[in-house]
Amino acid sequence: MQYRTFGKLDLRPSALGFGAMRLPVLSGADGKPDFEQIDYPQATAMLRRAIDGGVNYVDAAYVYHGETCEAWVAEALKDGYREKVKVATKMPVWKVEKPGDFDRLLATQLERLQTDCIEFYLLHSLDEAHWKGVVEQGQLAAAEKALADGRIAHPASASTVPTTCSRRSSPRPTCGSSARSSSTTWTRTTLPAAAGSSSQRAGNWA
Numbered sequence: 001m002q003y004r005t006f007g008k009l010d011l012r013p014s015a016l017g018f019g020a021m022r023l024p025v026l027s028g029a030d031g032k033p034d035f036e037q038i039d040y041p042q043a044t045a046m047l048r049r050a051i052d053g054g055v056n057y058v059d060a061a062y063v064y065h066g067e068t069c070e071a072w073v074a075e076a077l078k079d080g081y082r083e084k085v086k087v088a089t090k091m092p093v094w095k096v097e098k099p100g101d102f103d104r105l106l107a108t109q110l111e112r113l114q115t116d117c118i119e120f121y122l123l124h125s126l127d128e129a130h131w132k133g134v135v136e137q138g139q140l141a142a143a144e145k146a147l148a149d150g151r152i153a154h155p156a157s158a159s160t161v162p163t164t165c166s167r168r169s170s171p172r173p174t175c176g177s178s179a180r181s182s183s184t185t186w187t188r189t190t191l192p193a194a195a196g197s198s199s200q201r202a203g204n205w206a
Contacts, residue, residue, distance in 0.1 A: 001054025009154070011086065017057035018050045020069045036066030044076040051084050061090040061124055062109055070112035087113065088120035090158055093130050093139060102142035106151060121152035127159045 003012040024042040028034035047058070060073050070089060077085065089109055096102050110116065123139065134140065143155040 003054075013057045013086070014055045016050075016055055017059055018047055018055050020047075020058065020060045020073055021064050023065060023069070023072070025065070036068055038065055038068055038072045040072060040075065043072060047076045048081055051081055056085045057088065058085050059088045060113075062092045062095075062105065063090075063124070070109055074112060074114040086119040087115075088122060088156075089113065089118055090122040090124035091139070091143075093123050093126060093134050096133065096137045096139055099138065102137070102139050103146075106142075106146060110151065117150055117153055119153045120156055121146070121154070122156045122158040124158055126157040 002015040004015055006013050024039040024046070025033050025035050026037040026039050028037070058073060058077070060069050062070065064070075065072070073087065073089075077087075091102065091105060091109075095105060106121075109118065121143065123134065123143070126134065143152070146152045147155055
């Protein structure tokens with residue numbers, strides 16, 4: 001396995017990660033694949049084989065497989081595999097509709113993943129269409145609070161379109177675009193001014 005540097009972090013992620021968006025599934029009563037029923041034995045065997053081969057980064061999300069993905073990740077990483085990887089998962093920013101929703105959703109994810117801290121926590125689909133809600137509902141401030149109290153280790157963003165967000169006086173980021181999925185770990189230069197980021201904590205972000 002080849003490994004990469006990862007910003008300022010003392011981490012060497014594998015060039016290949018394991019994404020948990022499209023896992024093997026069981027068939028439903030109609031004989032068709034039921035994407036909310038993960039085939040635990042087959043999916044777990046795949047993940048553990050990947051880790052045995054050197055993969056050390058596992059990517060999940062709140063909504064994958066009908067909101068069952070994170071619970072599977074926790075089970076699949078038992079028997080000593082959890083200590084071999086870093087786990088990333090994602091906050092469904094479109095589900096945050098009122099104050100307190102961010103913390104409630106994060107608490108659910110911590111419980112599903114059977115952990116007190118998520119290493120990489122991405123704001124899912126953070127594009128211009130969702131940016132207004134992120135700002136209005138204080139999601140960046142909530143992420144900073146979670147960073148400060150140890151519920152997450154590294155906040156980041158994920159989108160199928162934006163790759164970079166520049167700091168401007170406008171209440172939304174100016175984003176470049178890419179044809180492929182991307183994730184960006186926030187820095188003081190990528191976090192928009194509207195976020196009100198802490199300069200002390202920003203130094204801890206890769």
